[in-house]
Each structure stands twice: as structure tokens, then as C-alpha cells.
Amino acid sequence: MTTASLSGELRDLYTEESARIQQQFAATGNGRSAVQQRTRLIETIALRLWQEAISPDPAGPVGFALVALGGFGRGWLFPHSDVDILFLHAGNDGDAAYRDAVRGFSQNLWDLHLKVSPATRTLAECDHFDAANVEFTISLLDCRYLAGDRPLFDRLHDKVILKLVMREAQSLSQSLADLARARHAKYGNTVFHLEPNVKDGPGGLRDYNVACWLSLISAIDNLRDWPDEKALLPVSTRKQFDSALDFLMSVRCFLHLRQGRDDNLLLWESQDEAAARKIGAQDLDVGDAAGWMRLYFGQARSVHRVCAQLLEEIPAAWSSLYRQFQNWRSRVSNSDFSVVDGLIFLQQPHALHDPEMLLRLFHFMAAHGLRLSTTTEYRIEQVLPSLAATPPRGAELWLYLGEILAQPHAADALRSMHALKLLTLLLPELKAIDALVVRDFYHRFTVDEHSFVAIESLHRLQQSQSEWDRRYAELLSELERPELLYLSLLLHDVGKGTPNVNHVDASLEIAQRCMNRLDLEPSERETVLFLIASHLDISFTLRRDIFDPETIRVFAEKVETSEHLKMLTLLTYADIKAVNPDALTPWKAENVFQLYIATFNYLNHSVDERLRADAEDTHLAHIRTLVPTAGRRLKTFLEGLPKRYLTTYSATDVLAHMEMAGRLGGDPIQLLLERGRHWFELTLVTNDRPALFAAVTGVLAAWGMNIVKANAFSNQAGTVVDAFYFTDRFRTLELNLQEWERFKRSIIGVLMGEIDLNRMLQDRLRAEKPGSAKIKVDTKIEFDDSCSARSTLAQVIAQDRPGLLHRIGSCLSEEKCNIEIALIDTEGQVAIDVFYLTSNGEKLRPEHQKRVENALLESLQSD
Amino acid sequence: MTKIEAIIQTSKLDAVKDALHEIGVEGMTVLEVRGHGRQKGHTEFYRGREYTVELIPKLKLEIVVPDGIVEKAVQAIVASARTGQIGDGKIFLTKMADAIRIRNDERGEGAL
Numbered sequence: 013m014t015t016a017s018l019s020g021e022l023r024d025l026y027t028e029e030s031a032r033i034q035q036q037f038a039a040t041g042n043g044r045s046a047v048q049q050r051t052r053l054i055e056t057i058a059l060r061l062w063q064e065a066i067s068p069d070p071a072g073p074v075g076f077a078l079v080a081l082g083g084f085g086r087g088w089l090f091p092h093s094d095v096d097i098l099f100l101h102a103g104n105d106g107d108a109a110y111r112d113a114v115r116g117f118s119q120n121l122w123d124l125h126l127k128v129s130p131a132t133r134t135l136a137e138c139d140h141f142d143a144a145n146v147e148f149t150i151s152l153l154d155c156r157y158l159a160g161d162r163p164l165f166d167r168l169h170d171k172v173i174l175k176l177v178m179r180e181a182q183s184l185s186q187s188l189a190d191l192a193r194a195r196h197a198k199y200g201n202t203v204f205h206l207e208p209n210v211k212d213g214p215g216g217l218r219d220y221n222v223a224c225w226l227s228l229i230s231a232i233d234n235l236r237d238w239p240d241e242k243a244l245l246p247v248s249t250r251k252q253f254d255s256a257l258d259f260l261m262s263v264r265c266f267l268h269l270r271q272g273r274d275d276n277l278l279l280w281e282s283q284d285e286a287a288a289r290k291i292g293a294q295d296l297d298v299g300d301a302a303g304w305m306r307l308y309f310g311q312a313r314s315v316h317r318v319c320a321q322l323l324e325e326i327p328a329a330w331s332s333l334y335r336q337f338q339n340w341r342s343r344v345s346n347s348d349f350s351v352v353d354g355l356i357f358l359q360q361p362h363a364l365h366d367p368e369m370l371l372r373l374f375h376f377m378a379a380h381g382l383r384l385s386t387t388t389e390y391r392i393e394q395v396l397p398s399l400a401a402t403p404p405r406g407a408e409l410w411l412y413l414g415e416i417l418a419q420p421h422a423a424d425a426l427r428s429m430h431a432l433k434l435l436t437l438l439l440p441e442l443k444a445i446d447a448l449v450v451r452d453f454y455h456r457f458t459v460d461e462h463s464f465v466a467i468e469s470l471h472r473l474q475q476s477q478s479e480w481d482r483r484y485a486e487l488l489s490e491l492e493r494p495e496l497l498y499l500s501l502l503l504h505d506v507g508k509g510t511p512n513v514n515h516v517d518a519s520l521e522i523a524q525r526c527m528n529r530l531d532l533e534p535s536e537r538e539t540v541l542f543l544i545a546s547h548l549d550i551s552f553t554l555r556r557d558i559f560d561p562e563t564i565r566v567f568a569e570k571v572e573t574s575e576h577l578k579m580l581t582l583l584t585y586a587d588i589k590a591v592n593p594d595a596l597t598p599w600k601a602e603n604v605f606q607l608y609i610a611t612f613n614y615l616n617h618s619v620d621e622r623l624r625a626d627a628e629d630t631h632l633a634h635i636r637t638l639v640p641t642a643g644r645r646l647k648t649f650l651e652g653l654p655k656r657y658l659t660t661y662s663a664t665d666v667l668a669h670m671e672m673a674g675r676l677g678g679d680p681i682q683l684l685l686e687r688g689r690h691w692f693e694l695t696l697v698t699n700d701r702p703a704l705f706a707a708v709t710g711v712l713a714a715w716g717m718n719i720v721k722a723n724a725f726s727n728q729a730g731t732v733v734d735a736f737y738f739t740d741r742f743r744t745l746e747l748n749l750q751e752w753e754r755f756k757r758s759i760i761g762v763l764m765g766e767i768d769l770n771r772m773l774q775d776r777l778r779a780e781k782p783g784s785a786k787i788k789v790d791t792k793i794e795f796d797d798s799c800s801a802r803s804t805l806a807q808v809i810a811q812d813r814p815g816l817l818h819r820i821g822s823c824l825s826e827e828k829c830n831i832e833i834a835l836i837d838t839e840g841q842v843a844i845d846v847f848y849l850t851s852n853g854e855k856l857r858p859e860h861q862k863r864v865e866n867a868l869l870e871s872l873q874s875d
Numbered sequence: 876m877t878k879i880e881a882i883i884q885t886s887k888l889d890a891v892k893d894a895l896h897e898i899g900v901e902g903m904t905v906l907e908v909r910g911h912g913r914q915k916g917h918t919e920f921y922r923g924r925e926y927t928v929e930l931i932p933k934l935k936l937e938i939v940v941p942d943g944i945v946e947k948a949v950q951a952i953v954a955s956a957r958t959g960q961i962g963d964g965k966i967f968l969t970k971m972a973d974a975i976r977i978r979n980d981e982r983g984e985g986a987l
Binding site: 554555556557558559563597599600602603606 | 884885886888889907908909928931932
């Protein structure tokens with residue numbers, strides 16, 4: 013036959029058969045059948061060409077063979093896949109003898125517009141492992157005989173490849189794992205892309221291959237022979253895997269035929285059509301594109317899960333460094349959970365029926381950054397039905413959930429809980445955003461994954477080296493209740509699952525319901541609702557002139573407190589960062605932080621404006637509605653307090669302070685001592701008296717307490733509300749409940765003049781060993797008369813050390829300064845204390861300021 | 876054809892976009908930039924440390940328009956971006972040799 017007539021015959025065959033396969037796929041949607049038929053078609057063509065160009069006998073010639081590699085070898089030729097073939101020769105000039113014939117063979121395939129990747133190798137060359145071309149060795153794992161010298165192929169398959177894999181198992185697995193991890197990283201390590209790549213994306217067909225290759229290499233290494241393919245993965249995994257493979261094959265076939273090229277991106281237009289044609293889901297009611305995408309994500313998630321587990325397990329067996337790291341991680345094992353190769357196993361599987369144990373398991377995972385073993389996941393799936401009957405709820409669930417959210421690997425724990433359907437069992441509110449695709453031009457991930465990525469980006473702040481990230485990390489470390497910020501991030505977009513309404517309003521309503529079930533405290537709810545309601549406010553404000561004081565004033569009045577400001581700044585950072593990896597440009601990061609600084613300064617430098625208790629104010633109105641009967645008492649208590657007082661305390665706190673003030677007639681010193689998450693909190697309500705601040709800070713110093721924050725306010729009637737937040741350096745209160753009363757009595761005793769404070773302090777100083785400061789902080793004292801109409805602001809920056817505040821307080825008292833407001837903060841070893849001072853009801857004159865500065869410098873630099 | 880590059884305040888983007896839409900200019904490229912002209916930086920003190928923003932955040936708009944509407948476009952930008960304060964920005968004009976629409980090879984003003 014002439015070359016031209018052969019080409020014509022093959023072209024006709026290829027065109028007709030391709031059209032038939034396409035029609036059949038259109039009718040059945042069966043991707044697996046389509047790729048098998050296309051593989052057979054290309055085989056037929058290849059064999060015909062072999063007989064024409066190389067040898068009329070399909071089993072000849074001796075010493076030369078045609079081998080299918082990669083996808084062709086596996087029998088997976090998608091409509092526009094590459095066709096990988098190997099011309100294998102035994103050596104001895106086989107290459108030269110058939111060079112022209114091979115060229116003609118390949119030319120004929122190219123003329124059919126097939127993307128052929130031919131390789132010519134000897135057996136010896138196939139035996140060589142090239143770290144720079146791992147792909148070739150991997151493609152050999154799927155090799156299949158097509159034509160030519162069968163014994164030559166058998167030597168390749170049964171001897172060369174087996175020996176190569178046994179010899180290079182470690183490098184091969186490691187390289188494969190490295191390639192897979194790099195590929196996953198390119199796609200943000202998540203399955204949940206709005207427009208995923210069904211081949212290379214996590215959970216795509218390539219992950220399926222990687223899982224099979226890793227299992228195969230491991231099996232060959234163990235058996236020293238080719239294993240039974242069906243025994244490579246556990247039965248349950250294989251069943252799930254096969255179903256996912258059928259689905260993904262159909263989707264990729266659909267994409268190739270729709271696009272007319274090897275395009276594996278599942279774009280929105282393709283999603284609409286795939287849903288309408290029920291691609292891969294002929295027997296299911298998939299609904300709209302969002303419903304069909306949920307199905308896609310479900311299949312991709314199961315493939316990704318198996319692949320990720322194998323990536324974790326298999327290379328560990330060889331890499332000594334990895335092994336050491338895993339051994340180190342296994343030291344975190346305890347009586348409930350053991351850790352082997354970075355995977356968590358249950359010590360007592362039956363204990364999982366206890367919901368508390370289940371939550372502890374995910375807390376353990378979130379704390380240590382470990383994965384669940386397959387058996388642990390299986391156990392969890394087994395107990396879910398019984399858990400669904402009486403799911404944990406209320407304060408106990410919130411206690412665990414809050415703890416999980418605050419752990420460094422919370423996002424991974426949440427993802428794992430979500431994949432196992434535990435998260436939606438505990439928080440059914442999240443069902444509406446499960447794998448939800450909301451189309452816009454900016455977001456890259458589904459709504460649920462966006463929330464997880466946001467939580468993850470905050471936790472990763474601590475490790476980041478970027479200058480901007482370090483600034484945000486500092487803010488995060490200052491938060492009193494970070495778990496509330498994380499809960500807000502988890503819920504901020506749940507409203508996107510409610511169609512046709514403003515998502516912020518819907519999120520607020522759903523979050524309210526969720527927090528009712530979790531039994532959060534009213535002040536906790538207020539914070540979460542504030543953050544969700546305001547989660548777009550910073551982005552909105554950035555479209556205004558952030559260097560305009562009016563913009564800052566309006567924004568500050570919305571935010572109200574520094575704590576809210578910090579949380580909202582971090583939430584905005586995380587929310588933008590989770591949109592897509594490039595969304596938070598340095599430009600935006602800088603603007604957000606600039607807005608934060610300006611607002612922080614506004615909130616802190618305009619704090620002594622006094623309250624008028626009958627003023628129209630939403631916060632005041634809210635407090636009034638809580639105790640409608642307290643009218644006059646509330647008015648008397650609030651009159652003349654700085655406005656900042658209201659933004660510092662919740663309505664519940666304000667009412668508690670009012671009650672304490674009401675009892676002053678019978679008991680002139682009201683104290684409330686509580687233990688918070690990070691520190692103890694002492695609230696003091698009493699009538700103002702000279703050196704009050706110095707006395708209380710002195711008692712705290714004498715007890716060895718380290719004051720990290722404090723604030724002091726007074727109203728028009730001279731009632732003082734001071735709060736001190738301190739850590740218990742010697743665990744005196746923590747370990748001795750009876751000491752709480754003695755501690756409070758000593759404060760009362762000092763304030764009543766019954767106990768000698770100086771003696772208490774001397775006792776403490778004698779017991780203290782002088783500590784060495786890690787960094788040296790120079791004392792700086794600055795005065796500012798411009799930021800308040802009534803007081804002089806004094807800012808003291810100094811090395812934090814025991815008794816510092818007492819010294820400052822005593823000094824101010826001796827210099828006849830009245831502390832109107834004190835705002836005390838600590839950043840590492842730096843104390844940043846701001847005082848609003850008056851003397852005889854007026855600002856401090858310049859010469860008075862100089863005297864105070866000298867006195868403070870002398871006192872603070874004396875040691 | 877003329878390329879108009881306008882450096883404007885971030886807060887003026889919506890107003891400038893609306894003004895350009897009104898005269899029929901639909902497409903534009905917006906870049907996040909930093910810089911300063913006569914308006915120098917901004918200093919803020921935060922917890923005892925000085926934060927100086929030497930380069931102020933601005934937005935840069937790039938549009939290419941037919942010569943017939945260059946002046947209208949410039950006036951639209953000026954009117955909508957002006958506050959009268961230092962820092963309102965600048966507009967630069969450059970003559971363009973040609974424009975090509977990648978999708979269909981269309982050239983000249985038709986490609987705009």
C-alpha cells in the first residue's frame with residue numbers, strides 16, 4: 013500500500029471512530045468506556061502502522077518492540093490526551109536500523125493530529141534512573157506491550173522495571189511525592205477551587221495516579237514482584253476510588269470534547285453544561301451547577317484524602333530525616349491517642365462513642381498538626397450515626413470548639429471534621445456553604461474552604477517572615493479572646509448559602525442561631541455579631557481617604573473599642589488573604605494597617621471626652637433597655653465617666669459596676685476578682701482618694717503579680733472604676749483558692765490604711781532575685797496637651813519589671829497629679845503606659861510637666 | 876489614539892469611573908501604586924514607634940481613547956477627582972501608534 017493511501021485509510025478510520033466514540037459519550041456520558049474505546053482505536057492504528065512501516069508480522073522483528081507508556085499504557089486515552097509510546101530495542105544498532113521507519117511511523121500519527129510523544133530506548137537505558145526525568149521512569153510503571161519482540165518486552169517488564177523499582181524505590185517515591193506536593197502547593201493545597209483543574213488539581217486524576225503509583229512502588233519493594241493490581245489498595249478505598257475515577261473520567265472526557273483540546277479546567281460555563289447534561293451523574297438528581305459541583309468536590313475530596321494519606325505514609329518509610337521528625341512527633345502520644353508516622357491512632361477505639369473524646373481527638377490534631385490514620389477515620393465514620401441522634405451542643409461544645417479554633421493547626425482539623433461530615437453535624441449552619449461555589453471574579457475557593465483558608469492564614473502569621481505579617485502577628489498575640497475572631501471567620505460568610513438576600517444579613521441571622529445553640533455569653537455574641545456585621549467595613553473605608561481625620565473619626569465611632577479594632581483588622585486581613593493568594597497586595601496590607609494605626613490612635617487619644625448620661629447613644633440606649641428600672645441610679649453612675657469607659661466595657665459589665673457602686677454605702681471598697689483565659693482580672697469600685705492607683709498597683713506588686721493591662725476611670729461623683737489584668741507569676745492564686753480572700757483582704761487593708769504597703773513591698777523585694785532583661789528598653793516620657801481638652805496626656809515607655817506601675821503611680825501622686833484615666837499595656841518586655849493627668853482640675857503646666865518627667869526618670873532609672 | 880494615565884486618590888476611583896462611563900469610556904486598567912508629588916509622606920506614632928508612610932497609596936488609571944474624546948475624558952477625570960487639595964494627582968497623555976484586539980486581530984480605534 014502506498015504511504016498516501018495508508019494515511020487516507022487511517023485518517024478515515026480515525027475520523028469515523030472518533031465521531032462514533034463522541035456520539036456514544038454524548039448518549040451515555042460513560043467516560044471510562046470512551047477512553048477505553050479511544051485507546052483501542054489508537055492501538056489499531058499503531059498496529060497497522062507497525063505492520064506497514066516496521067514488520068508485517070505484528071510479533072516481529074526480533075530485538076525491537078512497540079510499547080505503550082503512561083496514560084496510553086494504562087488504557088486511559090482521553091479525546092485529546094498525549095499518546096506516549098516507546099520504541100524499545102535490545103541495543104546492537106537496533107536504533108539505527110529502524111530510525112527511518114520510526115520517523116515515518118511517528119509522522120503518520122502526527123498527520124492524524126495526534127499529540128504523540130515517542131521515545132526510543134534500549135533496555136539498558138530504561139534501567140537508568142534519571143532524577144531530572146522522573147516522569148519517564150514513572151511512565152514505565154504503566155507500560156503495555158503493543159507489537160514487536162514480546163520476549164524483549166517481557167525482559168523490560170519482568171526484569172528491568174522490577175529491578176529498577178526495587179533499587180530506586182526510595183528515590184522514586186520521594187521524587188513522586190515531591191512532584192505531587194509541588195503540584196498541590198501550586199493549587200493552594202485544596203480541592204475546593206471555584207474553577208478546578210480535573211487533571212492536575214488536588215483530588216484530580218493525577219492524584220489518583222499518584223496514589224496507585226505509590227502503592228505499586230511500595231508493593232514491588234515488599235513483594236519483589238509485580239503485585240495483583242486489585243490488592244494494591246484496601247477494598248473500601250478501592251470501591252470509593254473506582255466511583256471517583258468513573259466520575260472524573262467522564263468529566264475530563266466531557267471537557268476535552270467540549271473544548272476540542274486537552275483543556276482540563278472546569279470553568280463556570282462548563283459547569284453549567286455539565287450540570288445540565290448530568291455528566292458523571294446520569295442516575296442522580298444533581299440540580300443546578302452548584303449541586304453538580306458539590307458532587308464533583310465529594311469525589312475529588314475522596315481521591316485527595318487517599319493520595320494525601322499515602323504521601324504522608326509511604327516516603328516516611330525511607331527518609332531518615334522525615335523519620336526522625338515523625339519520631340519526634342510521636343512523642344506527643346498520650347493515653348488516648350498514639351502517633352505513628354505523623355498519623356493519629358486511637359488507644360481505645362471504643363472510647364470514641366463519647367462525644368468528648370471525639371472533640372478531644374480533633375483538638376489533639378489541631379494542636380500538633382497531625383493527620384488521622386485511615387483506621388481512625390473509619391472509626392469516626394462508624395460512630396457518627398449514633399452521635400447524630402444526640403449531637404453535643406451548648407457551652408461544653410463551645411468550650412471544645414473554641415479551643416480547637418485557637419490551636420495552630422485548626423484549619424486542618426476543621427477540614428478533616430468537614431470531610432468526615434462531623435463539622436456539619438456539630439454546626440448544621442455550615443451545611444448551606446458545604447462545597448458551595450459562589451461565582452465572582454476574585455474568589456478562588458468554595459465558601460467553606462475560603463473560611464478555612466482565612467483561619468489558616470491567621471495561624472500562619474506567627475511563622476511568617478514578611479514585615480507586614482509580623483505586624484499583624486503582633487496584633488493577634490494581643491487579643492484577649494482570639495477564639496471569638498476565629499468563630500467569626502468560620503461564620504462570616506455562611507449567609508452566602510441563602511439565596512437572594514444580602515449575605516451579611518443572612519450570616520448574622522445564622523450566626524445568632526448558631527451561638528444560641530452553643531450557649532455563648534451575651535458579650536461573646538456581641539463581639540462575634542459585630543465582626544460579622546462589619547466584616548466588609550475596612551474594605552469600604554479603604555475606598556475613602558484614610559489620611560482624612562474625618563474618615564478616621566467615622567470609622568472609629570463604628571468600631572468603638574481597640575479590641576474590636578484589632579479583631580476587625582485581623583479579620584479583614586484574613587478575609588482578603590483567603591480570596592486568592594494574590595489578593596492581599598502589599599499595597600492593601602499597608603493601607604489596612606495604616607487605617608488601623610490611625611484609628612487606634614484616635615480611640616486612645618480622644619478618650620477623656622465625658623459622658624452625658626442622658627445623651628442619645630445606641631450603646632447607652634441598649635444599657636437602658638437592660639435595666640429599665642435603674643433610671644436615676646444609672647444616670648448618676650454614668651454621668652461624667654469618660655466616653656471610653658462605655659467602649660471598654662460591655663453592657664453587662666457596666667451594670668455590674670453600677671451595682672458595685674450602689675453597695676459602696678455599706679462597704680466602701682468593692683472588689684471583684686475573676687480568672688480569665690490569659691490572666692486574672694481585678695475590678696475595683698470605690699470612691700476616689702489620693703494615691704489610689706499607686707496603692708493598688710503596689711499591693712499587686714507585693715503579691716508578685718505582673719500587671720499586663722489596666723484601666724482606670726472615674727465619674728463626676730468621684731466613683732472610681734479601676735480594672736487590673738495581671739498574670740500570677742508564682743501561681744499563688746492559681747494553686748491556692750483560699751489565697752483569693754487573703755489577697756482581696758490585703759488590698760482592702762492597704763486602702764483602708766490598716767496594712768503597711770511599704771513593708772509588704774520590702775518583703776517582696778527581699779524575696780525577688782534580680783532578673784536579667786532580654787532586651788534593653790530606654791525609658792521615654794512624652795507629654796501631649798493637644799489630644800485632650802481637659803487633661804495632659806503622659807506616655808511612659810519603659811522596661812517592664814515588677815512594681816513598675818506602683819513606682820509610676822507613687823511618683824505621679826507625689827507630684828500632685830490626679831490620674832483621670834490610665835491605659836496600661838505591655839508588649840513583650842516593653843511597658844506602654846498612658847495617663848491622662850490633671851492637677852487641681854486643670855492640665856499640667858509646662859514647668860509641672862518637666863518636674864513630673866524628672867521625677868519619673870529618676871525613679872525609673874534608679875536601678 | 877491617546878493613552879491617558881491618571882494618578883488619582885484612592886477615594887476618587889468610583890467617581891472617576893462613573894464620570895468616564897458617562898462619556899462612553901467603558902474599559903480601563905486600574906493599578907495600585909504608591910508615590911508622592913509635592914505632597915510628602917505621612918507620619919503616625921504607634922505605641923512609641925514612628926510609622927512614616929513616605930509614599931502615599933494612590934491608584935493609577937490607564938485608558939486609551941480615540942483622539943476625538945481625549946479632552947472630554949481629561950475633563951471628566953479632572954472634575955471628578957479634584958478636591959482642590961495637594962495630592963489630587965496628575966494626568967499624563969501619550970500618543971499611541973496602534974491598538975490590537977487579541978481575540979480577533981482588530982486594529983486601530985475599532986479595537987478600543
